[in-house]
Amino acid sequence: xxxxxxxxxxxxxxxxxxxxxxxxxxxxxxxxxxxxxxxxxxxxxxxxxxxxxxxxxxxxxxxxxxxxxxxxxxxxxxxxxxxxxxxxxxxxxxxxxxxxxxxxxxxxxxxxxxxxxxxxxxxxxxxxxxxxxxxxxxxxxxxxxxxxxxxxxxxxxxxxxxxxxxxxxxxxxxxxxxxxxxxxxxxxxxxxxxxxxxxxxxxxxxxxxxxxxxxxxxxxxxxxxxxxxxxxxxxxxxxxxxxxxxxxxxxxxxxxxxxxxxxxxxxxxxxxxxxxxxxxxxxxxxxxxxxxxxxxxxxxxxxxxxxxxxxxxxxxxxxxxxxxxxxxxxxxxxxxxxxxxxxxxxxxxxxxxxxxxxxxxxxxxxxxxxxxxxxxxxxxxxxxxxxxxxxxxxxxxxxxxxxxxxxxxxxxxxxxxxxxxxxxxxxxx
Amino acid sequence: xxxxxxxxxxxxxxxxxxxxxxxxxxxxxxxxxxxxxxxxxxxxxxxxxxxxxxxxxxxxxxxxxxxxxxxxxxxxxxxxxxxxxxxxxxxxxxxxxxxxxxxxxxxxxxxxxxxxxxxxxxxxxxxxxxxxxxxxxxxxxxxxxxxxxxxxxxxxxxxxxxxxxxxxxxxxxxxxxxxxxxxxxxxxxxxxxxxxxxxxxxxxxxxxxxxxxxxxxxxxxxxxxxxxxxxxxxxxxxxxxxxxxxxxxxxxxxxxxxxxxxxxxxxxxxxxxxxxxxxxxxxxxxxxxxxxxxxxxxxxxxxxxx
Numbered sequence: 001x002x003x004x005x006x007x008x009x010x011x012x013x014x015x016x017x018x019x020x021x022x023x024x025x026x027x028x029x030x031x032x033x034x035x036x037x038x039x040x041x042x043x044x045x046x047x048x049x050x051x052x053x054x055x056x057x058x059x060x061x062x063x064x065x066x067x068x069x070x071x072x073x074x075x076x077x078x079x080x081x082x083x084x085x086x087x088x089x090x091x092x093x094x095x096x097x098x099x100x101x102x103x104x105x106x107x108x109x110x111x112x113x114x115x116x117x118x119x120x121x122x123x124x125x126x127x128x129x130x131x132x133x134x135x136x137x138x139x140x141x142x143x144x145x146x147x148x149x150x151x152x153x154x155x156x157x158x159x160x161x162x163x164x165x166x167x168x169x170x171x172x173x174x175x176x177x178x179x180x181x182x183x184x185x186x187x188x189x190x191x192x193x194x195x196x197x198x199x200x201x202x203x204x205x206x207x208x209x210x211x212x213x214x215x216x217x218x219x220x221x222x223x224x225x226x227x228x229x230x231x232x233x234x235x236x237x238x239x240x241x242x243x244x245x246x247x248x249x250x251x252x253x254x255x256x257x258x259x260x261x262x263x264x265x266x267x268x269x270x271x272x273x274x275x276x277x278x279x280x281x282x283x284x285x286x287x288x289x290x291x292x293x294x295x296x297x298x299x300x301x302x303x304x305x306x307x308x309x310x311x312x313x314x315x316x317x318x319x320x321x322x323x324x325x326x327x328x329x330x331x332x333x334x335x336x337x338x339x340x341x342x343x344x345x346x347x348x349x350x351x352x353x354x355x356x357x358x359x360x361x362x363x364x365x366x367x368x369x370x371x372x373x374x375x376x377x378x379x380x381x382x383x384x385x386x387x388x389x390x391x392x393x394x395x396x397x398x399x400x401x402x403x404x405x406x407x408x409x410x411x412x413x414x415x416x417x418x419x420x421x422x423x424x425x426x427x428x429x
Numbered sequence: 430x431x432x433x434x435x436x437x438x439x440x441x442x443x444x445x446x447x448x449x450x451x452x453x454x455x456x457x458x459x460x461x462x463x464x465x466x467x468x469x470x471x472x473x474x475x476x477x478x479x480x481x482x483x484x485x486x487x488x489x490x491x492x493x494x495x496x497x498x499x500x501x502x503x504x505x506x507x508x509x510x511x512x513x514x515x516x517x518x519x520x521x522x523x524x525x526x527x528x529x530x531x532x533x534x535x536x537x538x539x540x541x542x543x544x545x546x547x548x549x550x551x552x553x554x555x556x557x558x559x560x561x562x563x564x565x566x567x568x569x570x571x572x573x574x575x576x577x578x579x580x581x582x583x584x585x586x587x588x589x590x591x592x593x594x595x596x597x598x599x600x601x602x603x604x605x606x607x608x609x610x611x612x613x614x615x616x617x618x619x620x621x622x623x624x625x626x627x628x629x630x631x632x633x634x635x636x637x638x639x640x641x642x643x644x645x646x647x648x649x650x651x652x653x654x655x656x657x658x659x660x661x662x663x664x665x666x667x668x669x670x671x672x673x674x675x676x677x678x679x680x681x682x683x684x685x686x687x688x689x690x691x692x693x694x695x696x697x698x699x700x701x702x703x704x705x706x707x708x709x710x711x712x713x714x715x716x717x718x719x720x721x722x723x724x725x726x727x728x729x730x731x732x733x734x735x
Contacts, residue, residue, distance in 0.1 A: 201563020
């Protein structure tokens with residue numbers, strides 16, 4: 001099958017590409033960039049894409065797919081569908097499943113489940129067995145089976161000695177350690193600690209619970225090498241710590257979630273548990289620091305921390321409700337609304353945050369928009385105004401605080417693995 | 430005259446007129462409590478559920494008595510295990526109770542925000558009887574009633590809340606209510622017990638009890654709640670008593686009248702010495718009596734709203 005993306009703005013900063021052109025895709029491969037003939041147009045499905053953007057496929061490197069273990073909340077398939085609908089062609093999934101992703105069997109199980117999908121799924125394996133921080137996971141075996149990084153996410157790597165071992169051992173294959181930065185002796189709370197938590201009578205989690213671990217991890221990488229990637233950075237001081245570490249040439253990277261650059265802890269005022277996440281929503285100062293960090297390159301990428309939860313578990317008393325919200329299907333809209341429209345990021349930088357940097361961090365080749373390359377593309381309508389409707393989500397869960405929010409910018413199609421998701425359908429191309 | 434909100438979730442944002450109306454109404458009911466027949470037919474035919482997800486003796490008894498004095502039908506639902514552990518969700522429990530056609534729900538819960546949540550899933554009037562470490566509005570109201578009874582006013586009075594302010598629902602309700610009524614509110618305790626950002630509420634902070642006693646006319650002394658891990662925030666009860674406990678020596682040193690309130694139950698020898706707890710300065714048992722009258726007022730005003 002032949003598909004033409006007509007008069008689309010092609011953006012890939014990796015290739016210094018930013019031009020309006022026609023793209024011919026045949027059997028999942030890019031056949032022509034420009035120079036299309038009348039015959040091409042007659043024999044292809046033509047997508048009119050004036051004022052739309054086409055870039056290497058977007059990649060969300062922080063997604064909880066819940067399989068194996070909580071298939072009632074999400075599966076590899078429904079999570080991949082949500083990713084495609086949200087504009088992503090690849091995701092990396094975190095290891096806090098049941099059983100944890102700490103054996104090659106589970107890595108292979110997830111790879112097997114995702115093998116026929118448009119969306120590529122890359123498992124991130126546990127850094128320690130059972131994410132308990134006591135013994136190293138079989139990293140070599142996990143890496144060979146397809147794990148692209150190691151993390152105890154859901155929780156921090158318990159102690160500095162364990163972190164050292166994980167960093168040293170993972171140097172063997174160049175994968176990063178992804179850290180959920182939280183000193184648990186400081187974080188026995190349900191929201192950000194500050195004026196709002198005092199007002200609401202909820203125990204708080206201070207910024208410093210994150211900052212201390214970011215500091216520890218940076219110092220450990222400086223000492224022993226390896227690479228650390230800071231997941232869902234939320235605090236102003238943590239952003240500054242990463243900025244200074246990068247200046248010193250320490251191998252640290254960082255991601256931010258759409259909710260941490262969009263919302264503040266004031267949202268918790270209604271006690272709606274869809275505003276409960278970990279790290280918690282912080283203050284406007286922190287939001288501003290994250291936006292600046294994204295702009296100046298301190299924060300490398302945007303990742304959603306997509307965390308599906310069953311309705312009956314999320315609809316609970318605030319202090320008992322689990323942490324986390326859905327992210328895949330609102331991420332791009334929030335980034336365009338909050339960052340591009342507000343002139344914090346250009347579209348070229350947006351593509352870096354979504355398509356290029358996450359893959360570089362995980363040592364995954366970045367798709368190129370070139371003749372002969374496999375088509376792995378995201379097509380975005382940057383000016384479409386739409387209302388979020390969780391009842392239409394592909395995700396199996398519904399826990400989003402962004403329901404009914406008006407956003408600008410939406411994915412209209414993704415192409416990968418000889419498949420296209422367009423107009424709410426998967427088609428083989 | 431009626432209240433501006435059909436629920437009592439907290440004292441944050443409750444207008445002065447509402448607080449005044451509750452306190453005035455409570456005064457009428459306080460008189461009823463002195464009569465030989467202490468019952469009025471005001472809420473006859475109304476059904477009230479006391480939904481207590483946390484152990485409580487005095488608050489529950491006080492509410493129950495207030496309801497009976499008003500001739501309402503009362504049901505008690507008490508459990509100390511959370512719905513999460515029990516298997517039935519909180520929402521399902523509430524929906525079940527609501528299906529039995531109740532008019533008002535008095536709720537106590539370990540989690541802040543549960544009363545707000547209830548207003549979204551139930552049509553009943555909701556009264557917060559304490560939510561986590563957030564608010565306990567009827568306690569705030571009965572404290573204000575008791576202070577006003579003693580001084581004849583609240584405006585301009587200097588009131589200090591002493592103890593584990595960070596983990597107290599009584600503290601916030603007092604702060605919000607008293608500030609609205611024009612009192613000058615301060616807090617006193619070791620820094621581990623004072624929450625971040627409390628100054629933003631317009632509250633002065635003391636870390637020395639003698640200084641607080643020199644500057645205030647009323648001390649509302651909170652219970653050191655060992656069940657809320659207070660032990661992690663102070664080295665020992667002995668040390669707390671030595672540096673923050675209210676003793677008659679301390680009171681006499683200041684040579685002026687200081688009124689002592691305490692929401693109960695008292696840890697004698699910790700936040701109050703026995704002498705003070707039984708002494709001439711305290712109004713602790715008046716608070717208990719006033720509590721019934723204030724709760725009658727709240728139930729009456731909400732239960733008869735159209």
